[in-house]
Amino acid sequence: xxxxxxxxxxxxxWDLIIRPKTGWLDLHLADLWRYxxxxxxxxxxxxxxxxxxxxxxxxxxxxxxxxxxxxxxxIFGKMAKLPTDGVPPLLFYLAGVTCWSxxxxxxxxxxxxxISNAAIFGKVYFPRLSVPVSVxxxxxxxxxxxxALFLAFVIFYWMQGAGVHPTAAIALTPLLLVLMAGLxxxxxxxxxxxxxxxxxxxxxxxxxxxxxxxxxxxxxxLSMIGxxxxxxxxxxNPMTPIVETFRYAYLGSGTFVGIYLCYSAGFTLAVLxxxxxxxxxxxxxxxxxx
Amino acid sequence: xxxxxxxxxxxxxxxLGIIGTGxxxxxxxxxxxxxxxxxxxxxxxxxxxxIRNRKSxxxxxxxxxxxxxxxxxxxxxxxxxxxxxxxxxxGEILGIIGRNGAGKSTLLKILCRVTAPTKGEVRIKGRIASxxxxxxxxxxxxxxxxxxxxxxxxxxxxxxxxxxxxxxxVAFAEIDTYVDTPVKRYSSGMYVRLAFAVAAHLEPEILxxxxxxxxxxxxxxxxxxxxxxxxxxEGRTVLLVSHNMNAIESLCxxxxxxxxxxxxxxxxxxxxxxxxxVSGPTTTDATExxxxxxxxxxxxxxxxxxxxxxxxGKLAKMPIRNDDPIHVWIEGEIDQQDVALTVGYxxxxxxxxxxxxxxxxxxxxxxxxxxxxxxxxxxxxxxxxVLNQGKYRLELIVALYCRQWISSPGANAPIIELSIQGGLxxxxxxxxxxxxxLAPVCSWTLEGN
Numbered sequence: 001x002x003x004x005x006x007x008x009x010x011x012x013x014w015d016l017i018i019r020p021k022t023g024w025l026d027l028h029l030a031d032l033w034r035y036x037x038x039x040x041x042x043x044x045x046x047x048x049x050x051x052x053x054x055x056x057x058x059x060x061x062x063x064x065x066x067x068x069x070x071x072x073x074x075i076f077g078k079m080a081k082l083p084t085d086g087v088p089p090l091l092f093y094l095a096g097v098t099c100w101s102x103x104x105x106x107x108x109x110x111x112x113x114x115i116s117n118a119a120i121f122g123k124v125y126f127p128r129l130s131v132p133v134s135v136x137x138x139x140x141x142x143x144x145x146x147x148a149l150f151l152a153f154v155i156f157y158w159m160q161g162a163g164v165h166p167t168a169a170i171a172l173t174p175l176l177l178v179l180m181a182g183l184x185x186x187x188x189x190x191x192x193x194x195x196x197x198x199x200x201x202x203x204x205x206x207x208x209x210x211x212x213x214x215x216x217x218x219x220x221x222l223s224m225i226g227x228x229x230x231x232x233x234x235x236x237n238p239m240t241p242i243v244e245t246f247r248y249a250y251l252g253s254g255t256f257v258g259i260y261l262c263y264s265a266g267f268t269l270a271v272l273x274x275x276x277x278x279x280x281x282x283x284x285x286x287x288x289x290x
Numbered sequence: 291x292x293x294x295x296x297x298x299x300x301x302x303x304x305x306l307g308i309i310g311t312g313x314x315x316x317x318x319x320x321x322x323x324x325x326x327x328x329x330x331x332x333x334x335x336x337x338x339x340x341i342r343n344r345k346s347x348x349x350x351x352x353x354x355x356x357x358x359x360x361x362x363x364x365x366x367x368x369x370x371x372x373x374x375x376x377x378x379x380x381g382e383i384l385g386i387i388g389r390n391g392a393g394k395s396t397l398l399k400i401l402c403r404v405t406a407p408t409k410g411e412v413r414i415k416g417r418i419a420s421x422x423x424x425x426x427x428x429x430x431x432x433x434x435x436x437x438x439x440x441x442x443x444x445x446x447x448x449x450x451x452x453x454x455x456x457x458x459x460v461a462f463a464e465i466d467t468y469v470d471t472p473v474k475r476y477s478s479g480m481y482v483r484l485a486f487a488v489a490a491h492l493e494p495e496i497l498x499x500x501x502x503x504x505x506x507x508x509x510x511x512x513x514x515x516x517x518x519x520x521x522x523x524e525g526r527t528v529l530l531v532s533h534n535m536n537a538i539e540s541l542c543x544x545x546x547x548x549x550x551x552x553x554x555x556x557x558x559x560x561x562x563x564x565x566x567x568v569s570g571p572t573t574t575d576a577t578e579x580x581x582x583x584x585x586x587x588x589x590x591x592x593x594x595x596x597x598x599x600x601x602x603g604k605l606a607k608m609p610i611r612n613d614d615p616i617h618v619w620i621e622g623e624i625d626q627q628d629v630a631l632t633v634g635y636x637x638x639x640x641x642x643x644x645x646x647x648x649x650x651x652x653x654x655x656x657x658x659x660x661x662x663x664x665x666x667x668x669x670x671x672x673x674x675x676v677l678n679q680g681k682y683r684l685e686l687i688v689a690l691y692c693r694q695w696i697s698s699p700g701a702n703a704p705i706i707e708l709s710i711q712g713g714l715x716x717x718x719x720x721x722x723x724x725x726x727x728l729a730p731v732c733s734w735t736l737e738g739n
């Protein structure tokens with residue numbers, strides 16, 4: 001065999017060295033940046049491909065929260081008579097639904113990263129993280145449409161003078177969006193990394209995200225919980241301060257406590273970090289296990 | 291020429307079967323039993339011993355070469371690559387050949403960073419693009435143009451790079467009029483052309499091509515081969531994995547022969563390497579039949595030996611090239627001469643279709659071989675470049691014309707096997723197996739004006 005390699009060349013001469021194991025913290029995030037065009041194209045593909053064959057196209061984004069809100073208004077507002085902090089019920093639920101559906105969408109879609117991309121991951125290398133990142137970004141387009149719908153309602157009610165008091169906290173909107181994106185991305189990729197080993201976790205996620213909505217003040221205000229014994233549970237939920245702050249910003253109701261929001265931010269960073277580490281660890285040998 | 295790829299003692303371990311079937315409940319139960327000091331409820335004893343048997347089979351197949359390393363294998367593990375080392379120089383076209391499961395794909399996957407090696411190191415200079423499967427990442431709903439951007443980006447191009455190459459790619463793929471049609475409406479040929487065009491225009495320093503030439507029409511295959519040649523002329527490097535020996539032979543400068551996870555040889559003796567590969571140790575074709583002593587007893591022609599060999603009677607090694615001279619040899623003993631004696635063979639293809647019969651009495655009577663009493667050896671050349679690539683079955687014919695069968699095809703005839711691979715034609719347009727039962731090379735002339 002003529003292939004005996006004498007290790008004479010300095011490492012700097014090579015563009016790429018493929019080694020068996022890299023450390024847990026070797027996240028090669030620079031690659032992700034180098035492939036930013038790919039992420040952008042994934043975002044665009046998601047959006048274009050999703051609507052090429054539907055008749056109503058992006059209109060679905062408007063119908064979905066509208067119907068959900070109407071159902072919530074009937075069930076939780078009219079029948080269960082849950083309070084809405086003095087805000088028109090329609091606005092109250094729409095605010096919650098807008099935030100929650102972005103979060104839920106991102107978690108559900110990023111949690112299948114490995115499973116639904118197995119074919120392409122098995123053929124060609126690119127930073128795997130660009131897939132879930134693109135999902136979180138392309139979901140923002142949907143969020144933007146729903147957010148515009150929400151704004152339209154806010155302005156409509158505000159002109160009618162119906163108990164709507166937007167506050168300066170509106171300036172926090174980008175932060176809230178980034179927090180939701182980071183939190184759902186982190187949670188989603190943790191699940192996606194674990195589902196390579198535990199397929200049944202996939203079922204749990206869809207179900208779990210649905211249940212978690214009820215541990216988040218979406219259909220009820222935080223103020224309703226008062227000093228109840230499971231208030232801590234609702235407060236431990238990092239989505240709680242986000243939804244509550246969102247409502248406070250645009251409707252003037254809800255609880256806005258800075259420290260709660262800081263907790264959410266810290267939680268998000270932790271989840272994101274764990275997620276990226278796990279994800280990177282799995283992506284190197286994932287192809288051997290499917 | 292500088293070295294652009296250095297594969298340095300690369301090992302890759304795979305686990306058989308078990309992984310990925312783990313469910314949360316099983317793992318939890320395992321853990322719970324371990325906590326309580328009880329045996330694992332999910333270690334399936336039968337299954338495990340079965341796997342162990344399978345592995346020992348692997349080990350015996352591999353024979354002595356595995357030495358020592360097997361000790362580090364777990365019960366359900368096997369080595370897909372075992373200490374692979376080689377170098378590839380800039381501008382070289384390296385062909386990688388080997389049987390299915392030899393480790394070619396694993397090697398490519400490691401080079402493409404799809405999976406990580408278990409041991410060893412690979413050093414690469416320049417950008418690698420892989421064309422592992424046609425249309426990787428194509429989205430059926432998107433148009434040709436949109437998919438060029440998508441596919442290009444997946445292969446590592448930036449949007450600006452793709453934009454400058456767009457027209458060239460479209461022209462190369464010959465899809466001008468369909469560029470704004472969703473690719474789900476494309477024919478498979480257009481699909482392949484587009485996929486290859488994108489990868490070929492990526493301008494990677496290293497292009498990895500795996501079996502892509504199996505699809506697309508002949509004209510386009512030719513174009514792809516030309517493009518790969520160009521790529522190499524421009525100082526870039528191509529790694530080509532193929533079972534198509536004609537393509538390998540016409541394109542590559544060196545061949546790496548991978549078998550059972552190791553590089554058996556890396557050489558620029560292309561014909562030698564291909565011959566070593568096609569006549570490898572796993573060929574089990576019976577190219578020879580010998581009379582065990584009591585078979586087909588009769589006074590007119592008792593067959594003793596029926597085999598394929600060269601013109602001097604040296605036993606042929608399968609598979610053979612289609613332009614190699616290959617002869618059917620029939621040896622038999624005559625006690626009692628008979629003018630009606632007919633000796634020959636029937637040729638069937640792999641699907642069991644009878645292609646032809648041939649016998650020594652096929653020509654004018656005065657040209658028949660004169661068989662004498664005692665031992666006779668008949669030889670007949672199988673027509674060169676008539677059969678297609680593939681496996682064939684030869685059955686011995688011995689009969690007394692219109693009176694009696696002695697060895698009857700489909701009934702009691704001895705059987706030998708013939709396998710043809712490569713050497714189908716000298717034409718650059720004819721790279722692999724032709725459609726159809728036969729693949730004759732006929733002569734063509736230009737007539738009049």
